[in-house]
Amino acid sequence: MHPAFSVIFFTVASGTGFGLFVLLYMADLFRLGGGLPAHASALTGLLAVALVGGGLLSSTFHLANPKNAWRAFTRWRTSWLAREGVFAVAFFPFALAYIALAWFDAARDVRLMLGFFACVLAWATLFSTGMIYACLKTIRQWNTPLVPAAYLVLGHFSGAMLLLVVTLAVGASSTAYESLVMALLLAAAVLKATYYFWVGRPYGSTINTATGFTRARVRLLDTGHTHDTFLTREFGFRVGSAQRFWLKAAFFLFAVAVPAAMLTQGQALSLGAGLGAAVSAILGMGVERWLFFAEARHVVNLFHGAQRT
Amino acid sequence: MRLGLVIDLDVCVGCHACAVACKEWNASGTTGPLSDYQPYGAEPSGVWFNRIRHYEVGEYPDSKTVNFPMSCMHCEDADCVTVCPTGASYKRTGDGIVLVDQNRCMGCNYCAWACPYGARELDRSSGTMKKCTLCVDRIYDQALPVEERQPACVLTCPAHARMFGDLDDPQSAVSMAVRERGGYQLLPELGYNPTNHYLPPRKHKPIPTGEVVYGAWAKVKKLVNRVVKR
Numbered sequence: 001m002h003p004a005f006s007v008i009f010f011t012v013a014s015g016t017g018f019g020l021f022v023l024l025y026m027a028d029l030f031r032l033g034g035g036l037p038a039h040a041s042a043l044t045g046l047l048a049v050a051l052v053g054g055g056l057l058s059s060t061f062h063l064a065n066p067k068n069a070w071r072a073f074t075r076w077r078t079s080w081l082a083r084e085g086v087f088a089v090a091f092f093p094f095a096l097a098y099i100a101l102a103w104f105d106a107a108r109d110v111r112l113m114l115g116f117f118a119c120v121l122a123w124a125t126l127f128s129t130g131m132i133y134a135c136l137k138t139i140r141q142w143n144t145p146l147v148p149a150a151y152l153v154l155g156h157f158s159g160a161m162l163l164l165v166v167t168l169a170v171g172a173s174s175t176a177y178e179s180l181v182m183a184l185l186l187a188a189a190v191l192k193a194t195y196y197f198w199v200g201r202p203y204g205s206t207i208n209t210a211t212g213f214t215r216a217r218v219r220l221l222d223t224g225h226t227h228d229t230f231l232t233r234e235f236g237f238r239v240g241s242a243q244r245f246w247l248k249a250a251f252f253l254f255a256v257a258v259p260a261a262m263l264t265q266g267q268a269l270s271l272g273a274g275l276g277a278a279v280s281a282i283l284g285m286g287v288e289r290w291l292f293f294a295e296a297r298h299v300v301n302l303f304h305g306a307q308r309t
Numbered sequence: 310m311r312l313g314l315v316i317d318l319d320v321c322v323g324c325h326a327c328a329v330a331c332k333e334w335n336a337s338g339t340t341g342p343l344s345d346y347q348p349y350g351a352e353p354s355g356v357w358f359n360r361i362r363h364y365e366v367g368e369y370p371d372s373k374t375v376n377f378p379m380s381c382m383h384c385e386d387a388d389c390v391t392v393c394p395t396g397a398s399y400k401r402t403g404d405g406i407v408l409v410d411q412n413r414c415m416g417c418n419y420c421a422w423a424c425p426y427g428a429r430e431l432d433r434s435s436g437t438m439k440k441c442t443l444c445v446d447r448i449y450d451q452a453l454p455v456e457e458r459q460p461a462c463v464l465t466c467p468a469h470a471r472m473f474g475d476l477d478d479p480q481s482a483v484s485m486a487v488r489e490r491g492g493y494q495l496l497p498e499l500g501y502n503p504t505n506h507y508l509p510p511r512k513h514k515p516i517p518t519g520e521v522v523y524g525a526w527a528k529v530k531k532l533v534n535r536v537v538k539r
């Protein structure tokens with residue numbers, strides 16, 4: 001699949017925003033590390049909402065006819081894309097109310113209740129984003145439960161990295177937050193390793209099941225078009241196996257190894273090191289998302305001569 | 310009713326006339342125009358509802374060229390419809406035709422991702438998704454003579470490789486052809502249950518292409534030729 005920048009930015013930014021909000025709420029609920037100062041907590045919440053909002057906005061850039069975008073909320077009963085939109089929009093009022101109360105450090109019970117609803121909606125949105133891809137039977141690299149799982153875990157992981165930076169910036173006790181990051185980092189690494197192992201082995205449709213000639217070799221003679229088509233532009237994107245290998249290595253280096261090394265180097269984590277770890281993790285996440293699209297092979301490629309996807 | 314096409318791969322000669330007739334009819338039809346990009350330039354491209362590909366099946370000398378026209382299969386379980394967030398893509402309950410409402414589509418491409426058959430193409434000029442309508446604007450047209458109430462591709466095919474009809478009716482010509490010739494669906498494992506069926510090439514005796522075996526008279530002629538040395 002063609003990796004569109006707007007969609008990569010959208011999924012990384014909104015995933016980070018939702019993860020950040022959920023963990024901020026958890027920190028508030030369990031008073032993690034003694035809890036964050038009220039204003040810092042509210043501003044972090046605003047950062048989370050801004051990331052989500054910016055991501056959603058950028059996702060409309062890849063629409064060819066954005067004037068009809070408002071209609072995308074109507075088919076939530078069947079479409080995961082519509083569900084994602086509905087949950088994401090419903091998230092804002094709850095999140096903003098929670099942030100307002102957090103700013104004034106007021107009405108803890110009401111605040112926690114509102115925050116809880118916002119969290120559930122954040123989870124629902126992240127899950128829906130994953131399901132947008134995972135429900136497609138046409139792309140075997142996406143049609144797996146590991147995809148929504150990865151969207152949830154990676155969003156929380158990058159959110160936790162940002163939350164750690166916030167605690168370091170305001171000088172709060174960061175030990176609990178570091179453990180949180182490490183736990184999510186491990187979960188993300190294991191999940192993506194499993195995913196890469198799983199999609200690396202060929203299975204599913206072949207040029208034979210696509211054409212119906214299952215008892216002989218089938219070879220494309222001519223695609224029938226003189227130049228590129230919508231199909232080749234949208235689905236024809238290829239990434240070589242060597243490049244795939246190095247991109248996976250880059251993901252594990254930037255998103256896993258560098259943050260893990262910085263968190264376990266033995267001394268107290270400085271703000272600079274925390275920031276470096278967060279930037280590295282989000283960079284790694286960008287690589288992961290690019291590869292997620294680039295590596296996905298749509299079955300229509302079988303009709304264009306691919307022997308398997 | 311379950312309207313669709315049956316395509317005979319045994320007789321399709323791969324002339325692309327169906328695709329041209331389709332474009333000609335639909336460019337001014339309900340979902341027209343079908344935009345072309347650089348039609349006379351170095352990199353001609355554009356929107357088509359119907360595309361023909363060509364394959365070689367088997368290994369030479371036991372191989373066969375198969376021409377493969379493909380358009381929307383008007384699937385029974387059409388994921389292109391379920392994934393559409395705007396409701397622009399829909400499947401008609403009466404005859405099973407899958408259509409895109411051009412006034413609702415926001416051009417997100419999601420339905421094209423969900424279609425295994427490459428049947429949907431985004432038109433850059435309108436920003437909307439376009440696809441085969443099964444010539445919905447002519448198959449019901451009372452102003453046309455009955456025999457012309459068929460999709461443009463079916464009418465134009467010089468080899469009569471395309472048939473149009475109701476695949477729900479076991480007595481229709483298309484259903485009988487599917488039954489008698491072992492018609493099949495593409496990518497059945499994905500579970501879309503496409504309406505369009507393909508009739509496989511008939512089995513023929515292989516045409517010998519190796520060492521030619523000469524009969525007695527041919528041998529005599531060969532000998533004479535060698536002696537005379539024209």
Ligand code: SF4
Nearest residue numbers: 381382383384389424
């Ligand atoms: S062929 Fe593609 S566009 Fe047509 S109904 Fe099936 S899934 Fe939808």
Ligand code: SF4
Nearest residue numbers: 393414415417418420
């Ligand atoms: S491109 Fe149009 S028809 Fe296709 S899913 Fe998006 S809104 Fe629906």
